[in-house]
Amino acid sequence: MxxxxxxxxxxxxxxxxxxxxxxxxxxxxxxxxxxxxxxxxxxxxxxxxxxxxxxxxxxxxxxxxxxxxxxxxxxxxxxxxxxxxxxxxxxxxxxxxxxxxxxxxxxxxxxxxxxxxxxxxxxxxxxxxxxxxxxxxxxxxxxxxxxxxxxxxxxxxxxxxxxxxxxxxxxxxxxxxxxxxxVQAGADFFDIVVTGTGGHAAHPHAARDPVVAAAALITALQSIISRHAPPRESAVLSVTSVNSNVSYNIIPETVHLRGTVRTLDGPLKARIAERIRAVAAGVAVGHDVRVEADVRDAVSxxxxxxxxxxxxxxxxxxxxxxxxxxxxxxxxxxxxxxxxxxxxxxxxxxxxxxxxxxxxxxxxxxxxxxxxxxxxxxxxxxxxxxxxxxx
CATH class of the missing domain: 3.40.630.10 (Zn peptidases)
Structure with a gap:
């Protein structure tokens, strides 16, 4: 009792x-x-x-x-x-x-x-x-x-x-x-802006589609944890927001992503931030768009x-x-x-x-x-x- x-x-x-x-x-x-x-x-x-x-x-x-x-x-x-x-x-x-x-x-x-x-x-x-x-x-x-x-x-x-x-x-x-x-993880917050060239959804070849680039970036970001964080270290990366144009027939100029990283180790948190910027730069080259990644140290x-x-x-x-x-x-x-x-x-x-x-x-x-x-x-x-x- x-x-x-x-x-x-x-x-x-x-x-x-x-x-x-x-x-x-x-x-x-x-x-x-x-x-x-x-x-x-x-x-x-x-x-x-x-x-x-x-x-x-x-x-x-x-x-x-x-x-x-x-x-x-x-x-x-x-x-x-x-x-x-x-x-x-x-x-x-x-x-x-x-x-x-x-x-x-x-x-x-x-x-x-x-x-x-x-x-x-x-x-x-x-x-x-x-x-x-x-x-x-x-x-x-x-x-x-x-x-x-x-x-x-x-x-x-x-x-x-x-x-x-x-x-x-x-x-x-x-x-x-x-x-x-x-006992509690440190946190980074990130904002990523993917900028391409907008156009008509029926003619994607005439645009540089930031939506497709953003989708590739979201997938690539997940590999940071699975391939760059030691298996015995706890780390989480979550994309929590994706915003762009809401029309059915317009390829937008920009897509905004935001999210957070959580780790129990300060140096690992810093390495993950570096990888986010590197992955963003690689997607920019691969999709011929501009990607600006702002990663901020929020909490230790x-x-x-x-x-x-x-x-x-x-x-x-x-x-x-x-x-x-x-x-x-x-x-x-x-x-x-x-x-x-x-x-x-x-x-x-x-x-x-x-x-x-x-x-x-x-x-x-x-x-x-x-x-x-x-x-x-x-x-x-x-x-x-x-x-x-x-x-």
Missing amino acids: PQAISIPDEIAAFNDEIVAIRRDIHQHPELGFEEVRTSALVAEKLESWGIEVHRNVGRTGVVGVLRAGGGNRSIGLRADMDALPLTEETGLPFASTSPGRFHGCGHDAHTAILLGAARYLAQTRNFEGTVVFVFQPAEEGLGGARAMIADGLFERFPVDEIYGLHNSTITPHGHVHVSPGP PLVNSAEHAQAIADAARAVVGDESVTTDWRPSMGSEDFSEFLAHVPGAFFSLGHHGDIPLHSPRFFLDEGILPVGSALFSRLVEERLKPAG
Whole structure:
């Protein structure tokens, strides 16, 4: 029988308010670098609990700083705030009021969880040192972590270690997954424009058809993974969009392709990017068209420190019990830009399971709010253990 989850009385007492905050954010979702309302709400709550607040870090990010005792060590805790460009189809009474914007990845819950931990730690102050609460914008592929780092995040708010979490529907409620080493893939995004000469579909010999060239390019791109990535290395290349003229009888001038590459190895990711450009150049010659390939480094692979993954596991066992902690997390080919923080500061990232079987990024995704106090308790326990008062 799994051990009962241990939630501090203080967190249980104000959990209804944390749930209300999450629903407010859910009802008013904002896309990356547009989190003006969300940031203001976060800052207001932090200030009301006596936490030092810094706004507009990395454009729309918020940083809270809480000090206690005389310790000189510091810990960073991070939550992301942005929504997805989706229209919600859950039918919830607090569903999104903005068509085309939806918290379909649970970032509203991550923000509420970190606010819950901030309130508890500000109330109890059972630690010695500094906690830096990082509320990050634009996690969904827009580079919010890099924006905060470029804005001097770690120079202005230095931390010795940093932690983050993500909700999960593939593990049971309250189950924590954390492991050392690579746990999330790095990502590149690519845009490719194939330009030929348009013409009448009945006379293709008089045109240089970019559609046929694009089709050949899509097929050729798949060979990069099968013939250039080592068999024991995980790598994925997906073309996710093909756009051209919509008429039946016109050969278009251009075709636009876009897609993504995911790998767990940084050097391999760079080699695949080189091959995309080389394959594109070869197709251009073979089909007598022009091909412009823009491949962009979006997110680095996420690699957990062994020490800090163990710290999460230890804290989690105290909150959710031994049977609800797994430390052999199989790497995911999904990406998470918390990796950018880990490139500068050691730390670890973990997943927290909850009820439900609808996957993330679905317009019908439904988050189990029962994990809100669990996540707050996990973050809080982590701080209290890592910044434990002497004696």
